[in-house]
Amino acid sequence: MSFSSLVKKELCGVYGAEHCAAAEIAAIVSVCGTVNASNIRIQTENAAVAKKYFRLIKKQFKLQGDVSIRNSRQFSRSRVYSVSTPIIEKILNAEKKGGFNRECCKRAYIRGAFLSGGSLSDPEKAYHLEFVNADRQKSEYLADIIHSFGLKARIIERKAHYIVYLKEGENIVDLLNIMGAHLSLMNLENTRIVKDMRNNVNRQVNCETANLSKTVRASVKQINDINTIARIKGLGYLSDQLEDVAELRLMYEEASLKEIGAMLSPPVGKSGVNHRLRKISEIAENLRGGFYD
Numbered sequence: 001m002s003f004s005s006l007v008k009k010e011l012c013g014v015y016g017a018e019h020c021a022a023a024e025i026a027a028i029v030s031v032c033g034t035v036n037a038s039n040i041r042i043q044t045e046n047a048a049v050a051k052k053y054f055r056l057i058k059k060q061f062k063l064q065g066d067v068s069i070r071n072s073r074q075f076s077r078s079r080v081y082s083v084s085t086p087i088i089e090k091i092l093n094a095e096k097k098g099g100f101n102r103e104c105c106k107r108a109y110i111r112g113a114f115l116s117g118g119s120l121s122d123p124e125k126a127y128h129l130e131f132v133n134a135d136r137q138k139s140e141y142l143a144d145i146i147h148s149f150g151l152k153a154r155i156i157e158r159k160a161h162y163i164v165y166l167k168e169g170e171n172i173v174d175l176l177n178i179m180g181a182h183l184s185l186m187n188l189e190n191t192r193i194v195k196d197m198r199n200n201v202n203r204q205v206n207c208e209t210a211n212l213s214k215t216v217r218a219s220v221k222q223i224n225d226i227n228t229i230a231r232i233k234g235l236g237y238l239s240d241q242l243e244d245v246a247e248l249r250l251m252y253e254e255a256s257l258k259e260i261g262a263m264l265s266p267p268v269g270k271s272g273v274n275h276r277l278r279k280i281s282e283i284a285e286n287l288r289g290g291f292y293d
């Protein structure tokens with residue numbers, strides 16, 4: 001199931017107060033409804049949306065919707081669900097009057113608009129959420145409601161339809177929250193976190209590989225020097241201070257200078273260890289050069 005369908009499935013189970021039901025019904029009608037003198041009819045290919053609309057009008061207006069199902073095209077598997085009811089004056093009036101002023105009802109309006117005309121891209125690929133409507137004014141009304149929550153929504157025209165759309169993960173997360181799609185919101189956040197982490201980990205791995213190879217290269221050279229001394233003179237040739245460091249270096253090939261310093265007694269800081277290892281290197285160089293015979 002697409003991410004978009006999952007969001008709709010969740011929203012079908014979200015019910016607000018009775019006044020909110022009117023707003024949600026109005027939004028659904030504004031997208032996929034036709035209104036004539038005696039009745040209102042909505043049509044959708046999404047069975048869950050038809051079911052929700054049916055329940056909303058039953059709950060809010062005690063009306064029994066008349067449901068019909070047909071194939072959308074010949075030989076096509078997708079079906080169109082229609083629900084018709086007598087005219088619901090209250091909804092038409094509310095919308096004409098410029099609508100739904102309570103915040104809860106605005107949320108419900110956005111929810112209804114998304115259920116009937118919205119879609120959301122797969123967040124793995126892109127952050128894009130849109131609402132389609134054939135009517136410019138209705139699209140502007142929806143955009144205004146979205147703006148009232150402090151979110152950026154734009155309108156474009158596409159094939160005789162108006163698209164209200166939102167970009168950016170953060171905007172979309174906020175909108176899911178406003179509509180009450182909390183589960184989808186968490187899924188989207190998880191995807192965002194994993195995406196961010198993947199990017200960070202890649203950066204960090206590159207960085208760490210560079211650092212690690214530097215440490216390893218240094219360690220290999222130090223061990224080489226110590227072995228030279230051990231071969232030519234024996235480690236006892238070194239002062240006690242240097243011998244301790246040399247032994248720890250041989251025992252812990254991958255330890256950092258700081259870690260080696262902490263293992264000495266008394267402990268020595270990183271620069272102290274560095275100083276001693278440099279001394280060891282000098283001695284090894286001199287031994288190789290034939291001094292100290």
Ligand SMILES: [Zn+2]
Nearest residue numbers: 019020104105
């Ligand atoms: Zn309300």
